[in-house]
Amino acid sequence: MVYKALKGVDTFMEKVSLYALIVSVFGMLLLTLLTIVLRWFSLTYLWMDPLIRHLVFLSTFLGGVVATGSKQHIAIDIFYRMAEQNGKERLTLFFQFLTALVSCITLIWLITGAIQFVNDAFKYEKVVFLGIHRGFLVSIIPFGMGLIAYRFLILSIEALMKLINPEQKV
Numbered sequence: 001m002v003y004k005a006l007k008g009v010d011t012f013m014e015k016v017s018l019y020a021l022i023v024s025v026f027g028m029l030l031l032t033l034l035t036i037v038l039r040w041f042s043l044t045y046l047w048m049d050p051l052i053r054h055l056v057f058l059s060t061f062l063g064g065v066v067a068t069g070s071k072q073h074i075a076i077d078i079f080y081r082m083a084e085q086n087g088k089e090r091l092t093l094f095f096q097f098l099t100a101l102v103s104c105i106t107l108i109w110l111i112t113g114a115i116q117f118v119n120d121a122f123k124y125e126k127v128v129f130l131g132i133h134r135g136f137l138v139s140i141i142p143f144g145m146g147l148i149a150y151r152f153l154i155l156s157i158e159a160l161m162k163l164i165n166p167e168q169k170v
Contacts, residue, residue, distance in 0.1 A: 061144025100156035
């Protein structure tokens with residue numbers, strides 16, 4: 001019951017991340033094109049370049065969320081290949097569980113540092129563009145890492161459930 005709710009949130013997060021990634025990439029392309037065209041006419045808006053940089057930053061994390069969900073974010077291929085060649089599906093599941101769990105724990109540890117970075121940005125930095133404080137912009141880091149950590153948590157739970165009960169449909 002709890003797993004289904006977590007998986008539902010994961011599925012929703014996958015769709016939102018994918019659409020946000022598409023919008024972010026198109027936004028970057030359009031703003032970059034607009035910046036180039038405006039330079040031909042000796043016009044520039046100072047807020048465009050920082051916005052494009054932060055959209056690149058956001059796209060990186062959203063791409064990580066999508067890649068994690070499709071199990072293409074991180075893998076230790078040599079262990080998987082050795083286990084698959086020997087026909088040891090349970091060993092492959094164990095490596096999937098271990099990789100996802102270690103990745104999730106590592107991201108949680110990195111999130112704590114990212115939160116401190118955001119706090120420092122709010123404390124010592126100032127408005128970057130369009131009245132947006134730098135602290136809000138760098139909040140992309142712990143937010144993106146949190147989404148990826150959640151997806152790794154779901155992957156580790158799935159692998160553990162398959163490992164414990166291989167006949168159960170996850």
